[in-house]
Amino acid sequence: MVGERVVDEREDMEIDGVKAEKNYSNEIPDGFNSNLLKIYYDGKHPGCDHSYFGRREFSFTLDNDIYLRFQSFNSSAELEKAIKEKCPFKIDIGPVYSVDPAKRHAYSQSGDNVFTPVERELIFDIDISDYDDVRYCCSGADVCSECWPLMTVAIKVIDTALRDDFGFNHILWVYSGRRGVHCWVCDGKARRLRNEQRAAIAEYLHVHKGNENSLKKVSLEGGFSLHPFLARSYTDILKDFFEGKHLATQQLFSDEERCEKILGRIPDESITSELRGKWQDNKRSRDDINVARWGHLKHLLQSGKQKSPGIRRCVEEVVFSFTYPRLDMEVSKHMNHLLKAPFCIHPKTGHVCVPIDPKHCEDFDPSAVPTLSKLLEELNMGALRSDGEDELENSLLGQSIKYFRSSFLQPLLKSCKEEIESSYAAKLQQSNNSLSW
Amino acid sequence: MRGGAVAFSKKFCWLIRSEIQSIGYPRMSASGESSTTMHRLLHASGSHPIPPPDDPKCFRNLLQSKHSICYKLQHHSLTENIKLLRQISSCGLISSSVQKSVQVLSTACTSLDQLTHLYGSTGQYVPVSSGYFVSHLITRDLVTLATDQLRSKLVLARAYNSTLFPPAEKEIGRRIKGVKMEIVRRNRASSPGSAEGVAVSTIPLYRSAPAIEVRLEDFELYAVHRLRVLKGISDGLSRGKKVNEMEKLVKELWKANMMQVEASEIDNKDVISHFVLRLVYCREEELRKWFLSMESTLFRYRFQLETPEAQRALLVEFDLPYKAVSSAEYESIKDKLNQVVRSTGQSLSTVGLFPSLCMKVPFEQVPDLVASRRVFLLKGYAYVATNQVVSLLTTQYRSYLSKALVLTNRKWTSMIREQEKDRLTPIIEALSTSYLGPDYSQPKEFAEITLKDIDQLREDHHLKHGGRMQLGLFLKGVGLNLDDALAFWKAEFSRKVGAERFDKEYAYSIRHNYGKEGKRTDYTPYSCQKIISSTPGVGDHHGCPYRHFSEENLRAALGKMGVASRALEEVIDKVRNRHYQLACTLTFEAIHGESCDVGINHPNQYYSDSRKILDSKVILEWLFPTYSFLISYSLLVRWYTEFALFALLFFNGWRSVSSMQLLDTDLYLKIFNASYLCYIFHL
Structure with missing residues (x-):
């Protein structure tokens, strides 16, 4: 159906998240926002689903681990306002539900509208802490240049499989801010997968079978050759x-x-x-x-x-x-799992959760990721420069934002638009047919 | 029934309460009438518990005047009234005019109500209003599931099959004057199959409800039969049976339970039982999941057991929109396809890949093949070989059924439950619980299955989420209340993560387990099947020890539990053959030296059975077995002081403390000392 809106809005949100937490002036997001909004308003197709964004769950984590789940917003402005107001430490994105998640209790009384997730990006979460038995340099949440390549390998393996085997195109890899990476598969087809299909994909990509009590950790089924x-x-x-x-x-x-x-x-x-x-x-x-x-x-x-x-x-x-990559299976299996929004600030490290380009993932260095304080520093230095696109491109986050927009967002917008148009055309066709009856 | 604008009248039947108690829920005769234009004999109980009245003539006379009934009811003694009403109900109400009969009967009922009022609760009779036929219910429910075309066909002109009336009752019916009976023999040609044009194959796809009328007895009986099949499949799966074993199992189960004397009845039974169970299992998420996976498994094996012609017919019926792979395309991916075949351990010659026999379908359609990496995937398409087509069909069937179940559920909550409150609802509610085994949501008693968890917890003072869920829910089933659970987990976890972090991060999930947070579901402990089918990852410690331990670890664990070497070999043997639950049963028997016929299906069952045996031993030998068991237990899990106290309370039970009062202090002290010694010894 309509992915366009949500993608727009999410983008806004991510940037806003950065902004709110850094107490930025409005420079970056503003320029960005108005542009996006233009696309958004211009591109608003008669066939698009107006309630789509309002049914998306957001979750804010405030200071002291106070969770605000099932937040929903009707517009990017509302979302921006809420972020500025509450100043969340962490923003999670949930699924798009059948009804507005904020009003789920009201709907549940009426009986007929079941509160259930209807769309959700296919997501993967890989944490370096799951590799503790195969790395000797660090353990737990620590990560260094010696073990980070494990993540690089994970990105490569999973990314290739998602593109070549499953035929997905709109894949976003994001640094989780401390010890791992997240993957968002945003194709329309991926968003509409049912739980069992998600589980099937996760199983396909998963080879680690045994728990701590069995010697064999990996099962490569197959008699004579590998799949x-x-x-x-x-x-x-x-x-x-x-x-x-x-x-x-x-x-x-x-x-x-x-x-x-x-x-x-x-x-x-x-x-x-x-x-x-x-x-x-x-x-x-x-x-x-x-x-x-x-x-x-x-x-x-x-x-x-x-x-x-x-x-x-x-x-x-x-x-x-x-x-071989070690996926957190439960994250991928169910539609209603939350995942941290891209461009958030990691509450422990202060790193910005920047996207990673899978084509050049070897070059990604987690220690070089901009942090909150670095961004603030940069802002102080260049406070006098005029705002606008150029400045954004040259900032610390410039590369990340540029990559995000050109390699992920725009192709996705395009395909969503095509999807909407074709489904709208089909609908029109259908109604014409029924009229001529 | 046309257009659904039929005013059903309330009629009543009477039940003897003792009968209700004996079978757990009311089994009643169905009676009622349909449209005002149709006058029919509506009593439809084949095996009614009450014998036909001795004197039908007298009864007929009675019916002719409602005044007489009222008079009699009002002026007779209670026993006489009961006899009278018995006659009415056992014979069925027959009258030349439906309206009149209804009037008469409802007057009678009002009278009985008054009577009950007058005499106080007689404790013998329970009036049950039966608004509709069972069949009406089913059709009504299924109409919504069925396509619109069926709706128009659903004219309930067909009355009961003559076989529904035992000869005696039919005779009575005929003898009663002024009865216009319309016993229309059921038209075989309009049996459910052909109504939807599905008659080709022997596996119905249950696309729409059958327009047949069913006796209440059959309604329930068929459902129980089918449930036996499904339960058998579920047991087979949990024992990790292989494909060919399962095929045999399903064949046998089906033959044993679903065969009828008449061929046409087999199909009917199949369809009816499916739809009844659909109603039974639509009501909760857990039930739906179970039903869905068992029905899909049943379908899969029934399909495989079919002849190739029937399979092809079914394939056509499913009308899959997928084409065979073109030969050019086939050539380009031939190597990969062969590689997949070899990776599944089959040899190429037996599979025989040909381009015309390979279908290209979106991967979403064959999730089971994708999950087990048995197909080649390219750009979102799975290349499915002919012998894998069953997966494709099962998926289709499953998704259709899943949707239908949700619809049925909606229908159930919005209408049927209320309307059938007194008749079908109890049957349906009883059916789902009667077969899910004992209910462990009630606090009971400890099992060995989680020992590893506890062990790990003692060592590391930490468990990952899956382990926490499994152990936490187990302890809940054992009877640990929320406050104790919080204290227990806190004591363990806080050594590693600190009390503050525990409160923040873990307390929530414990309260969640008890239904105090989040969606407030009161979770029940995991069953063996759920535990066995879970896949614990790296760093997790939960799971079924028989399934997820390596052999060495399992041997060590069993040895620690005191399983003798011969029994141990048997257990290991079962594990090798993937009979995890049998292995568990054997362990149970080895430890307690008593046989366990039903097998172990649930960790909490292991515990309660252990406890039962221990209880009997306590009675026989009083102190020693419990005492030694407790010590070995505390040694085993290194549970030391607090565990011993804990265990004392559970093992002897709160309720039996009074009977053990004399020994109580003594025992208490001994155990305390013993565990204290263990404590020191191990440190």
Whole structure:
């Protein structure tokens, strides 16, 4: 139906969120707003659904973790006002419901209008803290340049699958502000997916099966080969990353404990003991110990002697368990999950949740992301400059906003508009037909 | 019924209360009449509990004057009145004029009401107003589900099938003077199948409601039969049966429960039972989910059991808008398709991929194939092989059924529940609970399944959300009230995260579990099936130990629980074959040395059964088993002092404390000491 409005408004909101929290003067958002509003008013198609934006849930988190859920707004101005007034620490975006979420109780009494989500972007959430058993540099919410590449790999794998396998086009990756990334798939088709279809996509992208109590963390079902998607992820992305980078940066084979962790995943006792023996001997090798040991392991498992596909699969399983993206499944499975709005300020780190370009995600450095204080500094420095587009482009957030608008927002607007027009035309056609009857 | 503008009159039947109690809800005979233009014999109870009256003639005379009834009712003794009314109800009310009969009967009823008033509650008879036939109800409900075309066809001119009347009653009916009976034999040609043009295949798609009339007994009986099938499927799934095993299971279940003597009855039974259960299971989200997945599974296997011709016919009936892949397109993706086939562990020769047999469908249509990575995906399209078409159809069927259930639910809440308050509603409400097993939403008693959770909690003083839900709800089922739950979690969590953060971040979800926050649902503890089918992620500790533990970990855990080595091997064997619940049952038996016939279906059941056995042992041997069990228990979960006290209260139960009073202090002290020792020992 109509995605156009909501996209507009969300954009407003995100910028407003930044503004309100930074106590900006109106420079950036104003210029931005009026432009967008122009598109919005001009582009308002007779076929568009006027209640769409009003049925979208927003959630504000205020100081001291006070949650204000089921907020809804009829216009961007209303939203802007509310943000300025309440100054939320965090803004979450929820689904579009069947009725105005703020008035859900009133509707529930009338009985017939069931309060249920009708549209929601397909979302993914990947946190680095879920990788704690495969990274040795940091743990918990900490992240450094050694483990951030895991996120880069995750973006690449998931992004490719979403585009090539599922045929989605309007995908936005956002830095979550501290320890991970969020992904918004905004295609009309994605927004209208039912819960079970969302779950199916999440399962398709998910290989980590066991919990803490089972040794095997990854299940790559399949007897004789990998599914094309997994095979592609492995050869195109995971293998090179694991062998070229991850082995060395995380020192995966540097001590006995770490070695055992990997050996534990090999079900064949004779192979593991052979490897143990080998590694005892050549402690002093000139090559990097990790690379050398990985070489041994690979050689032994994939040599002609091993007939069982289960044993050969171990190499891939190890690579997958160390590098394959770990999704927070529950976020993606249900329509009514909230997710932090892009361009928010992370309440702990002060980082702006900027978009990440999946094409150049290697270049993204989480520590270089502008923070609230840096933005304020910049503002103080350049307070005298005239406002307008140029200034926006040159600010710290300029690149992010430019990317967001040109690579994500505009194509999405265009496709939403086309969608509205075609459905409107179909509707007109239908009513004409019924008239001629 | 045409146009729905029919004034139904209230009629009454009478029930003996003891009967209500014996079966849990009223089973009554249906009687009522339809349009004013139609005069029919409407009594339709085949196996009425009350025998036909001895003297129909006398009864007929009675009916001729309402005054006489009123007079008699007013002046007879209670027992005589009861006899009289029994005659009226058992014979069915037959009159040359419907209006008159209604008048008579309602007068009689008013009289009875007065009588009840006069004599006080007799405790024997309960008047039940039956506004409509069962069939009317069903059709009314289903009309809304059905297409408009059916609505126009729905003329309820067809009266009951003659078989509905046992010979004796028919005889009575004939003997009564002035009765114009319209017993129209049901037109076989207008059975539900052909009404919608679905008669081709043997699996009905339940697109629209059948326009047949059903006896109350059958209404319930058919539903129970179908429920047995669905329950069997659900059990099969939870035991992790493989596809071919499931196929066999479904075949057997269907044969055992759904077969009728007459062939036409089989179809009717299928359709009727489906629609009855739809009504039963439309009422809550959880019920809908269960019904939906079981019905879809049933459909899937029934489809697979069909002959290829029937399958093709069904495929045509579904009218899928998808085309086979062109050969040029096929060539371009051939390698990938083969790769998928190999990745599912099949060999190419058995599958035989041909372009004409491969369909290109939007991936949304085959979520199960996508989820298990059994199809090749390209740009949003899934390439579905012929042998996978069943998934596609199941999805279609499921989504149709899902929509229909929501509609039925709306209908149910807005109309049927109220209208059928006295007749069908109790049946329907009883049906859904009678088969969901024991109700663990009532506080009861602890199970082993969450031991790992508790263990983890003791070690780390932290659990992720899934584990919190599972354990929290389990403890709730065990009888922990909200305040105690909050105190318990706080004591554990605050060691790691601090009391303040606990209040902020975790207390909410605990109150949520108890229905005090958010949407205020009073959650019930997770059942085995739900736990088994969950997929705990990295860092999670919940899940079913048999399913989600590795073999080594499971052995260690069972060993700690005191399972002997031979029994342990059996358990492990069951686990290898993915019979998780059987494994659990075996563990139960090994620990308690008693058999458990029903099997373990719910963690709380494990607990309450354990407790039952322990209780009996307490009676037999008084102190020792409980005592030692408690100590081993506290050792096992390293629960130390507070657990022992906690357990004491649960194991001996609040209610049996009085009977144990003499031993109470003694026991208390001993346990306290013992657990204190454990505490020191382990530290």
